[in-house]
Amino acid sequence: MSIDFTTGYEGTIGGSACGSNDHLDVINPATGKAFASAPDAGAGQLDSAVDAATLALPGWRALGIEQRRAALLQLADAIEANSEAFSALFTREQGRPLSFAAAEIALGIQWLRAAAAQDIPVEIVEDSEARTVEVHHVPLGVVCAIVPWNFPFLLAIWKIAPALLAGNTMVLKPSPFTPLCALKLGELSRGILPDGVFNVLSGGDALGPLMTAHPGFAKISFTGSTATGKRVMESAAKDLKRVTLELGGNDAAIIMPDVDLDVVAEQIFMGAFYNSAQVCIATKRLYIHEDIYDALRDRLHAIAQMMKVGDGTEEGVVFGPVQNAPQYKRVMGLIEQAEADGLTLLRGSDVPEGEGYFVPITLVDNPPDTAAVVTEEAFGPVLPLLRFSDIDELMSRANDSEYGLAGAVWSKDIAQAKAIAARMETGTVWINQNLQSAPHIPFSGAKQSGLGVENGQVGLLEFTQAKTIFVPKAA
Numbered sequence: 001m002s003i004d005f006t007t008g009y010e011g012t013i014g015g016s017a018c019g020s021n022d023h024l025d026v027i028n029p030a031t032g033k034a035f036a037s038a039p040d041a042g043a044g045q046l047d048s049a050v051d052a053a054t055l056a057l058p059g060w061r062a063l064g065i066e067q068r069r070a071a072l073l074q075l076a077d078a079i080e081a082n083s084e085a086f087s088a089l090f091t092r093e094q095g096r097p098l099s100f101a102a103a104e105i106a107l108g109i110q111w112l113r114a115a116a117a118q119d120i121p122v123e124i125v126e127d128s129e130a131r132t133v134e135v136h137h138v139p140l141g142v143v144c145a146i147v148p149w150n151f152p153f154l155l156a157i158w159k160i161a162p163a164l165l166a167g168n169t170m171v172l173k174p175s176p177f178t179p180l181c182a183l184k185l186g187e188l189s190r191g192i193l194p195d196g197v198f199n200v201l202s203g204g205d206a207l208g209p210l211m212t213a214h215p216g217f218a219k220i221s222f223t224g225s226t227a228t229g230k231r232v233m234e235s236a237a238k239d240l241k242r243v244t245l246e247l248g249g250n251d252a253a254i255i256m257p258d259v260d261l262d263v264v265a266e267q268i269f270m271g272a273f274y275n276s277a278q279v280c281i282a283t284k285r286l287y288i289h290e291d292i293y294d295a296l297r298d299r300l301h302a303i304a305q306m307m308k309v310g311d312g313t314e315e316g317v318v319f320g321p322v323q324n325a326p327q328y329k330r331v332m333g334l335i336e337q338a339e340a341d342g343l344t345l346l347r348g349s350d351v352p353e354g355e356g357y358f359v360p361i362t363l364v365d366n367p368p369d370t371a372a373v374v375t376e377e378a379f380g381p382v383l384p385l386l387r388f389s390d391i392d393e394l395m396s397r398a399n400d401s402e403y404g405l406a407g408a409v410w411s412k413d414i415a416q417a418k419a420i421a422a423r424m425e426t427g428t429v430w431i432n433q434n435l436q437s438a439p440h441i442p443f444s445g446a447k448q449s450g451l452g453v454e455n456g457q458v459g460l461l462e463f464t465q466a467k468t469i470f471v472p473k474a475a
Ligand code: NAD
Pocket: 146, 147, 148, 149, 150, 151, 155, 173, 174, 175, 176, 204, 205, 207, 208, 209, 212, 223, 224, 225, 226, 227, 228, 229, 231, 232, 246, 247, 248, 249, 279, 280, 377, 379, 405, 445, 449, 450
């Protein structure tokens, strides 16, 4: 089945298209100009979507996991049949170069298939003479899924696949900056998933709070900033909705002096700047041992000068624009602040002039730990390089953050790297690699980087309620 990706951006409620009287402009970040509009859904449409999802619940639950799995696999096939069109639309609304956009769509398909292959077994926690005690994992109800603009497709799949497999129904809200791929995903699901199982609404700033306050949702699965995550949790507390929060990070990577710079420099660079550094788990503070500091700094600077920044539809472009105007202002503000503070900035290649949100790749040479570029989550292509000598002192610097999403250690001495990993206060640590995740691997943030887990069996079970049944052996 093929659909038209160039027009007809509408929400999906109860298996049908749903427009709106109000609309949001969707801006291509490479040009700064609107190229499409998406419905700006309000309270009435939200009520209809929640009603449709509630109505669909009993039938979807009763289908059983095998049929739900089959429907999700059919959805994966339909996405695959439209993956080129998805990728092109992704680049226009998100800005990422086409080959990297295609990589996210392909990964989303793979993820959907792998997550849909999971099972939810009944656990027998006691089997004694007197009784059997069974723990079932039953669906929660209607799930509210809210996603950001940096990985608008994959992060939606992270929620859709486990939530629906477990027998819940859903209303998905994409970011107002990147609504189009999610709207098309909703359109594609019509006729594959039973009506009302998967609803999609786009909307402006008012829609998110309306959703988190809506009494029809049993759970909120949220990915976004820590500041918004706190508001989500506060709103959810009123009727004790379950929450999973995947939030911000200010991830440290630690480079020990024994690394082979020929091998690791480019990997370290991409670990910080992939997707124009708009990755929650990107390296945002790079701690380099003093013995190799100058050599690695110079290599990273040389790599930055080689990398082409530009419109993601152009050949040879590795990094697209920053995704939206507020983010552009924020990142440029951090760079200007660093300049005003007299810090040394090392710039990458020139960026296109014009209205697009292009930021030159910028390395900041050993700023003080108190500089904003070190303490704040930049979420854009500006990276502080920080010199260290003593590992104990370094650990307290690396852990001196309210965030605790992920971190990385680079060393040939794996035992030493593991010892450092054990001391990092984060939900994930990579050794000699970066940005790795997979459908079977749990992902979670420590400290103010999140609450709960996505992916893997633990992530799947977060879309269920444990229900314990005591069964006596004799009547
Ligand atoms: P954001 O918090 O501004 O918005 C995220 C989503 O929440 C959007 O859909 C937005 O419309 C919605 N929203 C805004 N205010 C809301 C409210 N009061 N109630 C409910 N929903 C509301 O974040 P962003 O700028 O879109 O994304 C960037 C942030 O997301 C960064 O901090 C990044 O680290 C984080 N992020 C985290 C992960 C992770 O898995 N931990 C992954 C990607 C991005």
